[in-house]
Amino acid sequence: MNRLQKIALCAAAMAALASPAFAQSSATVSTTGTTKIVSPLSIAQNSALAFGTIVKPGSAGTSIITVSEVDGTRSKTGTAALATSTSSRATYTVTGESGQTFSIGTTALTMTRSGGSETLPVTLVKSGATGTLIGGTATFGVGGSFTVADTTVSGDYTGTFDVTVTYN
Amino acid sequence: MPARFQIFAAVAVALLAASGASAQVRSVTTTTTATTSITEAATIRRTGELIFQDILITPGVSMGPVVDASGTSNLTMTGADAVSLAIPQFFDLVREGGIETLTVVTTADGGYAVSGLRGMTMSAGTLSIDVGGSIKVNADQLAPGEYRGLLVVVAQYN
Secondary structure (H helix, E strand, O other): OOHHHHHHHHHHHHHHHHHHHHHHOOOOOOOOOOOOOOOOOEEEEEEOEEEEEEEOOOOOOEEEEEEOOOOOOEEEOOOOEEOOOOOEOEEEEEEOOOOOEEEEEEOOEEEEEOOOOOEEEEEEEEOOOEEEOEOOEEEEEEEEEEEEEOOOOOEEEEEEEEEEEEEO | OOHHHHHHHHHHHHHHHHHHHHHHHHEEEEEEEEEEEEEOOOEEEEEEOOOOOOOOOOOOOOOOOOEEEEEEEEEEEEOOOEEEEEOOOEEEEEEOOOOOEEEEEEEEOOOOOOOOEEEEEOEOOEEEEEEEEEEEEOHHHOOOOOEEEOOOOEEEEO
16 A cells, blocks of 8 residues: 555545534424414494483482393383383304304493583493304304483483404 | 515515404404483373362252263373373272262373373473363262362373
């Protein structure tokens, strides 16, 4: 073996030793990428919130007027009277991806007398904080209550509130 | 702008647009109207008693088979909207200190038919109605004395 051959053999041996060192400096792991595509969420109002006609207390005192968020039943405390009239809870139909759950939110509601500035704050109550889309649809209701006093100014009161549903 | 920056900008705009669309379908809002109507409490006030004319009986003198006496009372209601009024068709007067009775057949003005609960609409928040009555008795069998009774009229909102 001449000198040139010795140098070549030595270089080959070093290269062979160096190769394992290069393999240890590289590592691999597999990662899963996922996504879920769901149908767009939509909401439609089926009925508005109507408390109907209320006869305010004839003497000093207050009454609480309530429309049930569950079935729309109207009730009262105190000496106010519920005059025969149309009343209803607000109801909604939500459509979207079947099996998905959603949260329900409402803004505050204050009704203002038509032609005046008097107000009636309303406490809104939802039939549930969340809902589940069964077969792609779900329904829920919103009721509420307010206080009427003998000093409440007579008239027609109206207000609006927003209802928002959000995928969980 | 270099070509590669133009592509980058276009991609960024597309991503922004996509995120906006995603937010719209994840959460949706609708606006609902709430209403109520507040009305005055109805009141009913009697502005006149129902007083019948005296029936004079002369002992030993027949007055005939029937004596007809009549009178009128007035009721005023205040409130709003439509109300219903219930006036009994009959009510009894009872002799003071006795048990004898006289039956009053009631009547009402304004074409208001007496019986059951009938709807009426107030005009400018007021409704005035006259309620009267008549007594038909066989005076020969009438026990002398004062007769009193109670006519109950009920008003309610429809």
